[in-house]
Amino acid sequence: MTTDPEQPPIGRLSDATYEAPDGSEIRLLAGEPQSATAASLCEATLRPHATSRPVWHERVEEIWFFLEGEGEVWRCPPETDPTSVKPVAVKPGDALVIPPRWYFQFRSTTDRPLRFLCYTAPPWPGPDEARPAPHGGLGPPTV
Numbered sequence: 001m002t003t004d005p006e007q008p009p010i011g012r013l014s015d016a017t018y019e020a021p022d023g024s025e026i027r028l029l030a031g032e033p034q035s036a037t038a039a040s041l042c043e044a045t046l047r048p049h050a051t052s053r054p055v056w057h058e059r060v061e062e063i064w065f066f067l068e069g070e071g072e073v074w075r076c077p078p079e080t081d082p083t084s085v086k087p088v089a090v091k092p093g094d095a096l097v098i099p100p101r102w103y104f105q106f107r108s109t110t111d112r113p114l115r116f117l118c119y120t121a122p123p124w125p126g127p128d129e130a131r132p133a134p135h136g137g138l139g140p141p142t143v
Contacts, residue, residue, distance in 0.1 A: 008035035020044065021130035022052040022105075023143025031123050040123040046071070046114040050143050051107040054136030057129055062098040062120050066090050069114035074137030076103040082135050090114075105136035 011029035020026045024046045031040035046052060048069070064073075072087040078101050090096065090106075098104050108114035 009033060011041070017045075021127050021132075022055045023050070023141060024052055024106075026118075028124075029117075036123055038123070039119060039121040042118050042120070042124070043067075044116055044118050046106065046108050046143070048108050048111050048113055050114075051138050051141050052105050052136075052143060053141040054103055054105040054133035054138075055130045056103045056133050057098070057100055058131065059100050060120050060122060060124065060129055061100055062118050063095060064090075064098065064116045064118050065095045066092050066114070066116045068092060069108050069112040070110045071106055071108045071114040072138060073106045074104060075099075076133075076137060078102065082137055085137055087137055090116075103133040103136065105133070105138045105141075107138050 011034055015027055017025045017027045024044045027043045029041045029043060030036050070089070070091045073090055073096060074085060074087040075098060076082045076085045082103065088096065106114065
């Protein structure tokens with residue numbers, strides 16, 4: 001008689017949320033609890049008309065895929081004058097990269113939440129990975 005190998009648990013949208021260092025609401029979908037070793041996936045939500053706190057990541061790279069709402073994302077490379085960097089408009093179906101050590105900030109510009117999938121490699125190590133940025137490109141945070 002054969003037995004099925006033990007399968008890692010799956011992540012669900014119904015799982016608990018927590019506040020990210022940037023002020024968005026995060027729901028882990030796949031990561032260490034689901035046996036991921038090379039990357040993690042979460043859903044991020046920023047409430048309507050909200051602006052995140054500006055932050056940067058020490059070593060992770062993120063890819064964002066937008067699902068709902070519309071907004072703007074400001075990304076500033078290291079050693080760049082932040083006033084010279086313009087935000088990009090985002091909407092459902094758009095994707096972008098947040099490289100390590102880039103300052104970034106985002107906001108929702110409509111009456112709908114800005115919701116996106118966030119793929120992180122290596123897997124998200126914890127809240128100490130995100131550091132406050134000395135400035136952002138979208139004005140004061142509202143979260």
